[in-house]
Amino acid sequence: MCDPCGCEDHVHKHEHPHETETGAWKIPVVQKILSANDQAALENREHLAAHNITTINIMSSPGAGKTTLLMATIAALEGTVRVGVIEGDVASQVDAERIATTGAPVVQINTGGGCHLDAPMVHRALHALPLAEIDPLFIENVGNLICPVAFDLGQRYKVALLSVPEGHDKPYKYPAIFEAVDLVVVTKSDLMPYLDFDLDAFRKLMQSLNPKAPVLFLSAQTGEGMADWLGWIVENV
Amino acid sequence: MHELAVTESVLKIAIEHAEQAGAERITAVTLVIGDMSSFVDDSIQFYFDLLTPGTLAEGAQLHFKRIAIQFRCRSCEEEFEPRGMDWTCPKCCALGGTVIAGKEFYIESIVVKSEE
Numbered sequence: 001m002c003d004p005c006g007c008e009d010h011v012h013k014h015e016h017p018h019e020t021e022t023g024a025w026k027i028p029v030v031q032k033i034l035s036a037n038d039q040a041a042l043e044n045r046e047h048l049a050a051h052n053i054t055t056i057n058i059m060s061s062p063g064a065g066k067t068t069l070l071m072a073t074i075a076a077l078e079g080t081v082r083v084g085v086i087e088g089d090v091a092s093q094v095d096a097e098r099i100a101t102t103g104a105p106v107v108q109i110n111t112g113g114g115c116h117l118d119a120p121m122v123h124r125a126l127h128a129l130p131l132a133e134i135d136p137l138f139i140e141n142v143g144n145l146i147c148p149v150a151f152d153l154g155q156r157y158k159v160a161l162l163s164v165p166e167g168h169d170k171p172y173k174y175p176a177i178f179e180a181v182d183l184v185v186v187t188k189s190d191l192m193p194y195l196d197f198d199l200d201a202f203r204k205l206m207q208s209l210n211p212k213a214p215v216l217f218l219s220a221q222t223g224e225g226m227a228d229w230l231g232w233i234v235e236n237v
Numbered sequence: 238m239h240e241l242a243v244t245e246s247v248l249k250i251a252i253e254h255a256e257q258a259g260a261e262r263i264t265a266v267t268l269v270i271g272d273m274s275s276f277v278d279d280s281i282q283f284y285f286d287l288l289t290p291g292t293l294a295e296g297a298q299l300h301f302k303r304i305a306i307q308f309r310c311r312s313c314e315e316e317f318e319p320r321g322m323d324w325t326c327p328k329c330c331a332l333g334g335t336v337i338a339g340k341e342f343y344i345e346s347i348v349v350k351s352e353e
Contacts, residue, residue: 034246118242
C-alpha cells in the first residue's frame with residue numbers, strides 16, 4: 001500500500017503521479033470513460049422521444065425467457081399497441097426470425113462477440129425500423145447479467161428478467177443490474193413447484209436494494225401473471 | 238470482453254486532454270473504478286499495453302483506484318460496506334440500502350510531460 005498517494009495496492013511498481021519530474025505535470029480529467037456512449041444514448045433518447053416511442057431495454061441471463069415473453073406480449077397486445085423489437089445477440093438471426101412470425105417489425109443486431117448492446121448499435125438499428133408505426137419499442141439486450149447495464153441505450157425503462165431456475169439470490173451476485181432497473185420480472189413461474197426459489201426472500205432482497213422497482217411474477221407459457229406485465233406496459237407507454 | 242472498446246475510450250480521452258495541454262507524452266493515467274461496475278483491471282491493463290505503442294501514452298503507467306460498494310441504510314442512515322451475502326446494516330440490522338458508492342468509472346487524472 002502506498003500511503004502517500006492514497007492509491008490501492010499494486011502488484012506492479014509504479015511512479016507516483018505527484019512526484020515532481022522536470023517538465024511533468026498532472027491534469028485533472030474527471031471524465032466518464034463511457035461518455036461517448038452516453039452521448040449517443042442521449043441522441044437516441046431525443047430521436048425516440050421525437051417519434052413518441054417508449055423504449056424498454058430488457059436485460060437478463062441467456063435463457064431467462066426474453067424472446068418468449070416478447071412473443072407472448074406482442075400476441076396479447078395485438079390491436080392495442082404496435083410493438084417494435086430490436087434483437088441483440090452475439091450471433092445468429094434466430095430470435096429475430098421468431099419475433100418476425102408475430103408480424104411485428106424487428107431488427108437483429110449481431111454484436112460479433114460483444115457482450116452487450118451499445119448506443120451506436122441501437123442508433124443504426126433505428127434506421128431500419130418504421131418508427132412512425134411503432135410504440136413501444138422493446139430492445140432485447142444480449143443475454144448477460146453483467147455488461148449490458150453499464151451501457152445506456154437511450155431507453156425510457158430498464159427491465160430485468162430473472163427466471164425461477166436461476167435462483168432468488170442473484171441480486172447478491174449481480175447487484176448492479178438489479179439496482180439499476182425500473183422493473184423486475186420473475187419468469188417461468190410455472191416451474192416454482194419443482195424448484196426452491198424463495199419469492200419472499202427475493203422480494204425482500206429487491207426491496208433492500210431497489211425499493212422503487214416493482215417485482216412481477218409470471219409464466220409466458222401458462223399465462224399466469226401476464227396481466228400485471230401487460231398492465232405495466234399499457235400504463236407506461 | 239468489452240474492455241478493448243473501453244480501453245480505446247480511455248486512451249482517446251487521455252490523448253485529447255494531453256493534446257489540449259500541449260504535452261508531448263503521457264506518463265500516467267489514473268482510473269477510478271467502482272466494484273459494482275463490470276470492469277476488470279487486468280483486462281484494461283492488457284489492452285492498454287497493446288494499444289499505447291506509437292501513441293502519446295506509450296510507456297505510460299496505468300493506476301487503478303478501486304471503490305468498494307457502499308450502502309446507506311434506509312432505516313438509520315448508517316453507511317456500510319456489504320460483506321458478500323451479508324447485506325445487513327451493522328447498526329440496526331435492516332437489510333441493504335441505497336447504493337452511495339461503487340458505480341464509479343472515470344478517468345481521474347493524467348500526468349503529462351513536455352520534452353523541453
